[in-house]
Amino acid sequence: MHEISVARSLADFVCDQIAELDAKRERVSVVRVRIGAMSGVAPQALRSAYSAAVIGTALQGAGLEVETVDLVIWCPKCRQERLLEDISHLCCPVCKSRAGRIIQGKELEIASIEVVDATQNSSSPTANSQEKR
Amino acid sequence: MPPRILQVRQQILKKNDEQARSLRQRFADAGVFVVSLVSSPGAGKTTLLRETLRALGQTHRVAALVGDLATENDARRLAESGAPVRQIVTGTICHLEAEMIESALIGWDLDSIDLLFIENVGNLVCPASYDLGEAMRIVLFSTTEGEDKPLKYPTIFNTADVAIITKSDLAEVVGFDRQAAYESIQNVRPGMRIMELSSRSGEGMQAWIHFMQSGIERTRQMENRGTFNVG
Numbered sequence: 157m158h159e160i161s162v163a164r165s166l167a168d169f170v171c172d173q174i175a176e177l178d179a180k181r182e183r184v185s186v187v188r189v190r191i192g193a194m195s196g197v198a199p200q201a202l203r204s205a206y207s208a209a210v211i212g213t214a215l216q217g218a219g220l221e222v223e224t225v226d227l228v229i230w231c232p233k234c235r236q237e238r239l240l241e242d243i244s245h246l247c248c249p250v251c252k253s254r255a256g257r258i259i260q261g262k263e264l265e266i267a268s269i270e271v272v273d274a275t276q277n278s279s280s281p282t283a284n285s286q287e288k289r
Numbered sequence: 290m291p292p293r294i295l296q297v298r299q300q301i302l303k304k305n306d307e308q309a310r311s312l313r314q315r316f317a318d319a320g321v322f323v324v325s326l327v328s329s330p331g332a333g334k335t336t337l338l339r340e341t342l343r344a345l346g347q348t349h350r351v352a353a354l355v356g357d358l359a360t361e362n363d364a365r366r367l368a369e370s371g372a373p374v375r376q377i378v379t380g381t382i383c384h385l386e387a388e389m390i391e392s393a394l395i396g397w398d399l400d401s402i403d404l405l406f407i408e409n410v411g412n413l414v415c416p417a418s419y420d421l422g423e424a425m426r427i428v429l430f431s432t433t434e435g436e437d438k439p440l441k442y443p444t445i446f447n448t449a450d451v452a453i454i455t456k457s458d459l460a461e462v463v464g465f466d467r468q469a470a471y472e473s474i475q476n477v478r479p480g481m482r483i484m485e486l487s488s489r490s491g492e493g494m495q496a497w498i499h500f501m502q503s504g505i506e507r508t509r510q511m512e513n514r515g516t517f518n519v520g
Contacts (some may be wrong), residue, residue: 158416158418162418244441264300266299268294269297
């Protein structure tokens, strides 16, 4: 459950970023992250860890949106990028040869922070944790 | 007022990455070859480390940091070799982070160390995402664990530079399928270097010790070149 440490780093970073916001006027509604299939972080575990990590911080109530990033390798034989469904077999799905160069799928990054008017009390429709691909 | 989007594009573990980068620079400046060991609990990290400290301690200055959730037992065991050893007790944290390495090194003169081992907490999941500033990450798994272990934990195997199959003396007894194990490793990390050894019988230990010696040598040459460039 290193997702707890990852969520804490995430919350710390975002809180730093929004430190200069006037909390009376603006609040964070959603934090968007990109998590690679080969990042070692499980989106579901990160979501639970995140909801615990933001308690008592300026992010409390702000949702987490996780975009999962598929694993893509470079096949030197086909000279093509290939999307892999199975991260335990780094083989080209077409020519079946092994290919170790990863183009994407190791991401563990913050993409954006959405800030809304804090004076409007209605909760944003995106305020709950959700996943999209 | 419409929502405002702050584009960030930033590593979540940026702080750890930065600390690891600065550690890597310190290690390079001091000419220390730093090797981290990861494995599941019981794969034989500590025993391999003990034998390695014993064998290399004659000719080189070797030190170790060992991470565990609790107890100082491993550090005590390893200190019997006479090498400087420090325990990092992580409490509830299931992996080591660069910051822990930084604090554990306080008071150590890196210039007087040739090879530093960092033994991570026994865990094949959590240590994967955390850069510790090491020059080489080695993943261990034992012949008693099953040949498909790499397939079950692809991320940690993929982030490692070298795989070591330990307890080779037990291979026959447990019916270890060597070819299947090699296949599994190559599937998750094509081209990965694989070594096989037994800390108990000594099988494969000589090749391993040579491998570590060449790493020390290479690091030293790089340090000299660095000094030459600056001076």
